[in-house]
Amino acid sequence: xxxxxxxxxxxxxxxxxxxxxxxxxxxxxxxxxxxxxxxxxxxxxxxxxxxxxxxxxxxxxxxxxxxxxxxxxxxxxxxxxxxxxxxxxxxxxxxxxxxxxxxxxxxxxxxxxxxxxxxxxxxxxxxxxxxxxx
Numbered sequence: 031x032x033x034x035x036x037x038x039x040x041x042x043x044x045x046x047x048x049x050x051x052x053x054x055x056x057x058x059x060x061x062x063x064x065x066x067x068x069x070x071x072x073x074x075x076x077x078x079x080x081x082x083x084x085x086x087x088x089x090x091x092x093x094x095x096x097x098x099x100x101x102x103x104x105x106x107x108x109x110x111x112x113x114x115x116x117x118x119x120x121x122x123x124x125x126x127x128x129x130x131x132x133x134x135x136x137x138x139x140x141x142x143x144x145x146x147x148x149x150x151x152x153x154x155x156x157x158x159x160x161x162x163x164x
Contacts, residue, residue: 035156037145040098060107114146
């Protein structure tokens with residue numbers, strides 16, 4: 031079974047969307063094999079977004095991720111990486127289709143509710159980063 035990292039970001043936690051997002055994942059018949067709530071350290075956030083270091087959005091994105099508690103999950107299932115990305119929707123809310131998490135609940139590119147790994151390589155790295163105990 032394929033695994034992916036999903037983060038329910040601080041804006042979604044503040045807006046009380048945790049249950050809605052988890053419900054969508056479970057209704058898709060994916061398994062949540064690990065889950066924890068935490069406020070990430072700056073080091074963890076920087077490591078998570080290290081591929082974007084030096085870009086103009088790096089600093090505000092890191093600050094946003096550290097701005098409050100989030101829920102980190104390892105989601106498992108057939109084609110979980112690709113399907114979760116489709117369920118989450120486009121980063122640009124203008125391009126996010128209705129029915130996706132972002133299409134239904136966000137209007138901001140920066141505060142975009144959810145992160146999902148974008149490839150097998152990213153998923154492996156991100157799961158080890160957020161869940162070193164696995």
